[in-house]
Amino acid sequence: MLLVLALGVLSGCASPNLRGTGDLGVVVERATGSVQIVDTTHRTSLARVDGLGDLSHASISYSRDARYAYVFGRDGGLTRVDLLTQRIDRRIIQGGNSIGGAISADGRLVAVANYEPGGVKVFDAGTLALVADIPAVGSNGKRSKVVGLVDAPGQRFVFSLYDAGEIWVADMHDPSQPVLRKFTGIGKEPYDGMITSDGRHYAAGLFGEDGVALLDLWNLDAGVARVLVEFGRHGEKLPVYKMPHLEGWASTGSQIVLPAVGKHEVIIADQNSWKEVARIPVAGQVVFAVARPGGREVWLNFAFPNNDTVQVLDLPTRRIVQTLTPGKGVLHIEFSPRGEQVWLSLRDENRVEIYDPDSFARIGTLPVESPSGIFFTVRAHRTGL
Amino acid sequence: MRILTTAGMVIGMAFSSAFANSPPLDPQRQNELVRLVRQDCGSCHGMELRGGLGPALTPQTLRDKPASSLVSTILHGRPGTPMPPWKNFLSESEADWIVDNLQKGFPDAR
Numbered sequence: 001m002l003l004v005l006a007l008g009v010l011s012g013c014a015s016p017n018l019r020g021t022g023d024l025g026v027v028v029e030r031a032t033g034s035v036q037i038v039d040t041t042h043r044t045s046l047a048r049v050d051g052l053g054d055l056s057h058a059s060i061s062y063s064r065d066a067r068y069a070y071v072f073g074r075d076g077g078l079t080r081v082d083l084l085t086q087r088i089d090r091r092i093i094q095g096g097n098s099i100g101g102a103i104s105a106d107g108r109l110v111a112v113a114n115y116e117p118g119g120v121k122v123f124d125a126g127t128l129a130l131v132a133d134i135p136a137v138g139s140n141g142k143r144s145k146v147v148g149l150v151d152a153p154g155q156r157f158v159f160s161l162y163d164a165g166e167i168w169v170a171d172m173h174d175p176s177q178p179v180l181r182k183f184t185g186i187g188k189e190p191y192d193g194m195i196t197s198d199g200r201h202y203a204a205g206l207f208g209e210d211g212v213a214l215l216d217l218w219n220l221d222a223g224v225a226r227v228l229v230e231f232g233r234h235g236e237k238l239p240v241y242k243m244p245h246l247e248g249w250a251s252t253g254s255q256i257v258l259p260a261v262g263k264h265e266v267i268i269a270d271q272n273s274w275k276e277v278a279r280i281p282v283a284g285q286v287v288f289a290v291a292r293p294g295g296r297e298v299w300l301n302f303a304f305p306n307n308d309t310v311q312v313l314d315l316p317t318r319r320i321v322q323t324l325t326p327g328k329g330v331l332h333i334e335f336s337p338r339g340e341q342v343w344l345s346l347r348d349e350n351r352v353e354i355y356d357p358d359s360f361a362r363i364g365t366l367p368v369e370s371p372s373g374i375f376f377t378v379r380a381h382r383t384g385l
Numbered sequence: 386m387r388i389l390t391t392a393g394m395v396i397g398m399a400f401s402s403a404f405a406n407s408p409p410l411d412p413q414r415q416n417e418l419v420r421l422v423r424q425d426c427g428s429c430h431g432m433e434l435r436g437g438l439g440p441a442l443t444p445q446t447l448r449d450k451p452a453s454s455l456v457s458t459i460l461h462g463r464p465g466t467p468m469p470p471w472k473n474f475l476s477e478s479e480a481d482w483i484v485d486n487l488q489k490g491f492p493d494a495r
Contacts, residue, residue: 030432031494056432074431097436116436145438162438191438191467207467239462239469242428243438304425305474329424347424 021066024083025334025376027345027352028058028071029369035071036368037083040336040343040376043354043364047086053077053093059100059247059373062380063125064107069375070125072101072112078128083377090128094121100247102151102385109175111157113149120146120159122175131175138164139184148193148204148246150384152217160190160204160213167193167204167215167224186213186224194246195384196256196271203227205246207261214274227274228258228267237262238285242303245288247385252295255315259286259300266300266313278318283309288332292357293339297321299357301330301344310344312357322360326353334374345371410482421474422483423494429467434491438467447488455484 023041034050054075061070068089071079076095079088097116103109103125110123122132136144144161152158157170167186171179188208195202204213211229216222244259255277258267266286268278284306290299298313307330312322329347342357352371354364379385423432429439440446447455459480462470471480486492
């Protein structure tokens with residue numbers, strides 16, 4: 001099936017085969033260094049692209065025309081995959097050990113966050129030539145792992161220094177001369193960061209302390225505030241077998257849903273005051289909390305040993321309305337752009353399952369080798385991704 | 386210093402004799418452990434175990450560290466760091482098998 005489609009594309013090179021990319025996406029095959037290009041209209045896989053290196057913690061950003069996927073690999077690989085020709089367009093090894101990346105507001109710069117050696121490297125989105133290197137040396141004089149890299153309005157990148165406990169804002173108006181604004185002492189071990197859907201607030205989750213470090217990007221002079229301190233304060237901390245991902249922190253406009261760290265619960269907070277509104281017990285340590293477009297429901301997946309479960313939180317009633325056990329190793333949740341389908345990657349089952357989020361019926365399944373992240377092209381037009 | 390070394394040796398001997406008495410792991414469980422280490426430990430240490438949020442778990446980085454303390458790190462975690470305890474999921478002999486293989490060079494899945 002894959003082969004026939006791939007051949008069709010190869011032989012179709014001469015004849016114009018026009019199509020858009022708005023209903024396409026990429027699924028990472030984490031164990032084989034490959035990705036599959038998928039189509040959400042027909043719920044099929046169009047092609048497999050190999051040779052992307054170690055994808056065990058890969059993430060993806062899209063070019064602003066939603067044609068190219070930038071794949072950030074754990075081995076420091078940065079690969080640009082063309083969704084239309086279904087081939088690797090360019091590939092470089094940019095650093096030792098990367099964890100994620102982001103694309104600038106104007107689409108011309110791709111930034112990569114590295115654990116080892118800790119820092120951010122910025123590349124020309126077209127040529128993948130290096131334009132800036134920002135070593136993450138904290139105020140303690142030591143190089144730090146970088147996490148939670150996002151793009152922000154105003155041609156900026158924002159990221160956190162895990163070991164140093166800092167948040168940095170890099171203004172990239174002159175790409176080769178980033179202007180850095182550093183916020184130190186923001187809290188112990190920021191493990192990930194996210195930007196709210198309106199692009200105003202950058203929030204970093206803290207592992208080593210209670211609460212969330214919050215930066216108002218409209219008012220940098222106000223500095224970093226600590227919010228939701230009470231979150232995590234009560235009761236015993238449970239072991240965390242996988243760090244939560246904040247990219248999925250469901251920011252629905254008025255409310256934000258956050259996974260508690262070391263607690264089997266999610267916190268619903270008011271997005272204006274950043275005060276806790278409710279706390280909901282769930283099936284395990286939440287990894288991703290993903291809002292369905294429209295923002296009514298939030299889908300949750302969990303860390304080991306509850307990674308066979310998915311729960312659906314209904315925000316108006318603040319109740320868990322559905323618990324699914326689609327299979328072993330549920331790693332990621334991605335909605336189609338308007339939320340009429342939800343795709344789940346089942347790492348240990350070697351398949352991706354597609355559900356109707358209204359009826360919870362399974363409406364499709366695709367064979368995918370050890371799938372992890374699912375990334376639809378709608379991300380091309382979202383700040384922070 | 387000398388007393389410490391001796392104590393270490395005694396503990397080391399107690400450990401190895403404990404392992405010697407436990408039955409060897411059957412191949413199926415070994416496969417499960419390979420998968421667990423590459424996938425679930427891999428979420429922090431990298432699937433290739435070359436490091437991530439947690440340090441690299443390669444022969445080069447682990448060779449000179451005492452196996453007994455690595456086994457204890459796996460079973461009990463390191464409080465105050467993200468390294469969680471695995472004692473509810475792994476027996477002592479399983480943790481020992483993992484450390485032994487990490488120090489030798491960890492097998493691939495499948």
